[in-house]
Amino acid sequence: MNNKNRISKRIDNYSQWYQDIIDVADLAEHGPVKGTMIIKPYGYAIWENIKKILDNEIKKTGHKNVCFPLLIPKSFLSKEASHVEGFAKECAVVTHYRLKNDKKGNIAVDDSAKLKEELIIRPTSETIINNSFSKWIKSWRDLPVLINQWANIVRWEMRTRPFLRTSEFLWQEGHTVHISNKEAEKESQKMLKMYKTFVEKYLAMSVVDGEKSESERFAGADHTYTIEGMMQDGKALQSATSHNLGQNFAKAFNVKFIDKNEKTQYGWQTSWGMSTRIIGGLIMTHSDDKGLVLPPNIAPIKVIIIPVLKNRESDSKVLSFIKRKIKIGTSGVEIDSRINVSIGTKHYEWEKKGVPIRLEIGEKEMNSNSVLLFRRISSIGKPIKDRSSKKSIKITTLKEEIKKELKDIQSQLFENSKNYRINKTKRVDNWKDFVKEIENNNFVLAHWSGDKDVEDKIKQKTKATIRCIPFSEPKEDGLCVYSKNPSTQRVLFAKSY
Amino acid sequence: MNNKNRISKRIDNYSQWYQDIIDVADLAEHGPVKGTMIIKPYGYAIWENIKKILDNEIKKTGHKNVCFPLLIPKSFLSKEASHVEGFAKECAVVTHYRLKNDKKGNIAVDDSAKLKEELIIRPTSETIINNSFSKWIKSWRDLPVLINQWANIVRWEMRTRPFLRTSEFLWQEGHTVHISNKEAEKESQKMLKMYKTFVEKYLAMSVVDGEKSESERFAGADHTYTIEGMMQDGKALQSATSHNLGQNFAKAFNVKFIDKNEKTQYGWQTSWGMSTRIIGGLIMTHSDDKGLVLPPNIAPIKVIIIPVLKNRESDSKVLSFIKRKIKIGTSGVEIDSRINVSIGTKHYEWEKKGVPIRLEIGEKEMNSNSVLLFRRISSIGKPIKDRSSKKSIKITTLKEEIKKELKDIQSQLFENSKNYRINKTKRVDNWKDFVKEIENNNFVLAHWSGDKDVEDKIKQKTKATIRCIPFSEPKEDGLCVYSKNPSTQRVLFAKSY
Numbered sequence: 001m002n003n004k005n006r007i008s009k010r011i012d013n014y015s016q017w018y019q020d021i022i023d024v025a026d027l028a029e030h031g032p033v034k035g036t037m038i039i040k041p042y043g044y045a046i047w048e049n050i051k052k053i054l055d056n057e058i059k060k061t062g063h064k065n066v067c068f069p070l071l072i073p074k075s076f077l078s079k080e081a082s083h084v085e086g087f088a089k090e091c092a093v094v095t096h097y098r099l100k101n102d103k104k105g106n107i108a109v110d111d112s113a114k115l116k117e118e119l120i121i122r123p124t125s126e127t128i129i130n131n132s133f134s135k136w137i138k139s140w141r142d143l144p145v146l147i148n149q150w151a152n153i154v155r156w157e158m159r160t161r162p163f164l165r166t167s168e169f170l171w172q173e174g175h176t177v178h179i180s181n182k183e184a185e186k187e188s189q190k191m192l193k194m195y196k197t198f199v200e201k202y203l204a205m206s207v208v209d210g211e212k213s214e215s216e217r218f219a220g221a222d223h224t225y226t227i228e229g230m231m232q233d234g235k236a237l238q239s240a241t242s243h244n245l246g247q248n249f250a251k252a253f254n255v256k257f258i259d260k261n262e263k264t265q266y267g268w269q270t271s272w273g274m275s276t277r278i279i280g281g282l283i284m285t286h287s288d289d290k291g292l293v294l295p296p297n298i299a300p301i302k303v304i305i306i307p308v309l310k311n312r313e314s315d316s317k318v319l320s321f322i323k324r325k326i327k328i329g330t331s332g333v334e335i336d337s338r339i340n341v342s343i344g345t346k347h348y349e350w351e352k353k354g355v356p357i358r359l360e361i362g363e364k365e366m367n368s369n370s371v372l373l374f375r376r377i378s379s380i381g382k383p384i385k386d387r388s389s390k391k392s393i394k395i396t397t398l399k400e401e402i403k404k405e406l407k408d409i410q411s412q413l414f415e416n417s418k419n420y421r422i423n424k425t426k427r428v429d430n431w432k433d434f435v436k437e438i439e440n441n442n443f444v445l446a447h448w449s450g451d452k453d454v455e456d457k458i459k460q461k462t463k464a465t466i467r468c469i470p471f472s473e474p475k476e477d478g479l480c481v482y483s484k485n486p487s488t489q490r491v492l493f494a495k496s497y
Numbered sequence: 498m499n500n501k502n503r504i505s506k507r508i509d510n511y512s513q514w515y516q517d518i519i520d521v522a523d524l525a526e527h528g529p530v531k532g533t534m535i536i537k538p539y540g541y542a543i544w545e546n547i548k549k550i551l552d553n554e555i556k557k558t559g560h561k562n563v564c565f566p567l568l569i570p571k572s573f574l575s576k577e578a579s580h581v582e583g584f585a586k587e588c589a590v591v592t593h594y595r596l597k598n599d600k601k602g603n604i605a606v607d608d609s610a611k612l613k614e615e616l617i618i619r620p621t622s623e624t625i626i627n628n629s630f631s632k633w634i635k636s637w638r639d640l641p642v643l644i645n646q647w648a649n650i651v652r653w654e655m656r657t658r659p660f661l662r663t664s665e666f667l668w669q670e671g672h673t674v675h676i677s678n679k680e681a682e683k684e685s686q687k688m689l690k691m692y693k694t695f696v697e698k699y700l701a702m703s704v705v706d707g708e709k710s711e712s713e714r715f716a717g718a719d720h721t722y723t724i725e726g727m728m729q730d731g732k733a734l735q736s737a738t739s740h741n742l743g744q745n746f747a748k749a750f751n752v753k754f755i756d757k758n759e760k761t762q763y764g765w766q767t768s769w770g771m772s773t774r775i776i777g778g779l780i781m782t783h784s785d786d787k788g789l790v791l792p793p794n795i796a797p798i799k800v801i802i803i804p805v806l807k808n809r810e811s812d813s814k815v816l817s818f819i820k821r822k823i824k825i826g827t828s829g830v831e832i833d834s835r836i837n838v839s840i841g842t843k844h845y846e847w848e849k850k851g852v853p854i855r856l857e858i859g860e861k862e863m864n865s866n867s868v869l870l871f872r873r874i875s876s877i878g879k880p881i882k883d884r885s886s887k888k889s890i891k892i893t894t895l896k897e898e899i900k901k902e903l904k905d906i907q908s909q910l911f912e913n914s915k916n917y918r919i920n921k922t923k924r925v926d927n928w929k930d931f932v933k934e935i936e937n938n939n940f941v942l943a944h945w946s947g948d949k950d951v952e953d954k955i956k957q958k959t960k961a962t963i964r965c966i967p968f969s970e971p972k973e974d975g976l977c978v979y980s981k982n983p984s985t986q987r988v989l990f991a992k993s994y
Binding site for chain 2: 029031032033036037038039040041044045047048064065066067068069070071072073074075076077078084089090091092093094095096097098099100106107109118119120121128131132147152154156167168170
């Protein structure tokens with residue numbers, strides 16, 4: 001068990017606060033290899049909930065799960081030119097397949113077991129999957145192919161932070177092939193929409209959906225769509241992406257089909273993914289200076305019941321009362337009946353772990369057929385300062401009240417996230433304001449000429465990048481905030497993770 | 498879609514038959530790197546069902562899921578002496594973390610990105626997990642620690658076969674720490690029992706449970722327990738193992754705790770796992786010369802409904818009848834309403850895929866409010882020769898009949914597996930009979946002196962190994978079948994995968 005108690009304040013040291021939340025809620029810790037992460041039971045339970053819901057959505061839309069190998073021949077990566085540019089720099093390379101004891105009795109790499117062709121641990125699986133697509137697909141009758149896999153991915157990152165950026169992470173990656181660009185485009189938009197609905201409904205994260213600019217596109221895609229959330233330091237977090245790959249990989253890997261007119265053409269493809277990174281976003285969207293805050297729809301424990309324990313005689317009565325009378329009517333209910341741990345300590349622990357509702361039940365409550373209910377966040381979504389927010393509830397209405405409170409907490413968190421982002425999103429029309437608003441850690445909607453050089457210069461000067469060209473922004477004539485060249489639409493700028 | 502049709506007969510070429518079943522049922526195919534496997538949608542759906550049931554059992558017994566890193570520092574492997582002996586020979590070694598473009602424009606390993614310490618892709622996770630246990634555990638109050646992970650594993654195998662032995666495979670690995678040897682022993686036995694119940698109840702595989710001899714033990718364990726199934730060629734398949742690790746890893750990784758008497762002692766540990774190998778066992782236990790046979794309790798599709806399609810007018814009536822009137826009352830029901838595929842082809846396809854029950858519904862059935870039911874295996878568990886095994890069922894009793902049939906198929910398959918093994922298990926008391934029965938591909942229960950040299954010699958001469966010392970065999974004085982030295986118990990010999 002992790003007994004760390006102190007949490008830095010967001011306002012003092014945001015980055016340390018983030019790490020402290022992970023420590024006090026016991027979500028994860030650093031692995032022995034630099035940049036790796038050990039996901040601990042409570043953190044993994046959150047990922048399991050995400051996985052379960054998302055997997056169900058992916059299957060409902062007709063996709064089937066598969067499992068492709070971890071190791072990819074080096075030569076596969078060079079087949080799609082822009083793809084290798086994007087990924088080659090950060091790959092773990094397997095060169096040998098055996099260890100041996102050296103003369104000193106230490107364990108050493110066996111030089112005689114050198115691979116003829118080096119293998120790459122997958123940084124994403126487009127290449128190895130397309131290699132199979134080229135064998136699976138012959139005719140339009142074979143299309144669409146709609147597959148997905150839940151996998152671990154390795155990208156050799158230099159600056160890492162738990163969940164947000166780790167050398168190894170977990171994700172799902174969808175890969176599809178269609179008969180036309182239109183179908184592929186529809187699929188890539190549909191899956192982005194699925195991600196948006198998921199993060200809003202379950203993770204209570206409000207996000208902006210839109211298209212990436214060319215320089216932020218996935219290596220090998222024609223179009224990359226994204227959802228971008230705002231963290232409590234005003235930075236953007238790319239929360240999921242969906243790519244229309246056009247025929248780029250199909251051409252590189254010879255994925256062809258005979259169409260209805262008996263003509264051979266290359267397949268039209270998409271890929272899309274969401275990773276354990278989203279847990280970093282979840283933490284940074286809702287948590288406060290007291291610890292983690294979890295939306296009920298994703299929380300592994302929605303309600304924690306804390307019996308007020310006194311002495312053996314009283315305790316057995318109270319525990320039996322809880323067992324017989326307390327009906328919550330939801331999954332994710334646990335009882336913390338540890339003895340030798342004070343009730344204060346227990347409250348504090350579950351607060352740090354972000355459990356939405358705590359119930360306290362002692363002899364007094366038992367005798368009045370009631371329970372004391374405490375919310376992790378107040379009814380207006382603000383942190384709770386003291387225990388005055390408690391509410392006594394008759395057990396006859398408990399089920400109903402819990403349902404209402406969980407629903408209220410869920411929507412309150414989403415509203416907070418949405419309002420926070422909206423309040424910190426500024427429309428600016430001149431460079432001076434742009435610089436100021438970015439310095440103030442806001443999202444900025446500004447005109448951009450579409451020129452890559454301008455995008456680069458803005459990044460150099462302010463660290464802000466184009467997070468996306470939002471779907472919600474209407475066409476509007478204007479002048480680029482930096483170059484003053486004509487522009488047809490505002491795009492979203494922000495500093496980001 | 499895989500269109501391979503021809504299946505070798507078991508009696509002609511068992512090994513080719515196994516590969517053919519995998520091909521025709523479209524379960525998996527070879528990956529581009531030697532020894533790797535691509536698990537296709539239908540094969541992965543079987544694994545997902547296994548995972549779901551087993552994960553639930555693992556959680557019910559108090560274990561929590563975690564995720565440890567894929568990459569293990571080389572030095573970790575040398576800490577436990579016998580462990581490194583067992584695993585060092587077959588590891589994928591990561592030596593570099595970057596690729597670059599060479600002078601010819603080809604992609605090459607960047608020599609400047611050489612790791613200071615090489616990393617091993619996990620061949621099992623005892624070492625990296627114990628490294629964390631040493632930090633997590635301080636007091637007896639922290640125990641037991643009960644964790645599990647679902648992970649991919651790499652072992653560089655030379656001779657590979659889909660599911661049975663692949664360079665990369667999927668598994669779950671449980672790892673626990675206890676306050677005493679007694680507790681660890683109890684845990685290792687409990688988890689073996691869980692595996693046995695699971696394979697019997699869901700996979701309909703009859704297995705022998707027992708302890709491994711010293712030479713077959715897991716590298717680093719005090720005791721290894723196993724369940725061994727008999728395949729249709731009479732060979733044994735180790736289907737899951739559970740290890741009492743004693744204090745071996747605890748000592749190597751310094752996993753200590755203060756016990757109730759305020760004394761420091763090393764933790765007592767277990768580990769246990771089941772892998773995608775079990776799918777190989779599932780295939781080889783039940784399938785026949787017509788294709789895959791799946792027990793209903795694990796089949797992704799339990800019932801396939803095939804409408805008899807004729808013309809547009811009739812078809813829409815039949816499909817509407819199916820939609821409105823056919824209530825199966827179980828998950829895993831699909832309708833194959835493809836047009837332009839003959840009913841014969843459909844029957845043949847679903848037979849190859851091992852779906853337990855097919856329902857055929859045409860105008861005739863509709864008009865008599867009935868369906869035609871075909872079982873994948875006959876009522877006495879024998880292969881079905883023709884379509885005479887069909888059964889007409891009124892839709893009013895369909896739900897009930899399906900339930901009965903599925904239950905019957907499930908228990909029939911288990912009985913087949915059990916009877917087959919029992920009939921092919923021979924008790925022998927002299928070397929001549931031993932050699933003969935092993936040559937006849939039987940399991941042999943024979944006395945063994947407990948001498949490792951004898952075990953080695955028997956293996957050299959007959960290829961038979963000690964599969965286990967069965968729990969069910971009583972203590973019994975006798976003479977070793979090979980050395981004629983005194984023995985106290987019969988052990989199970991067999992050739993194996």
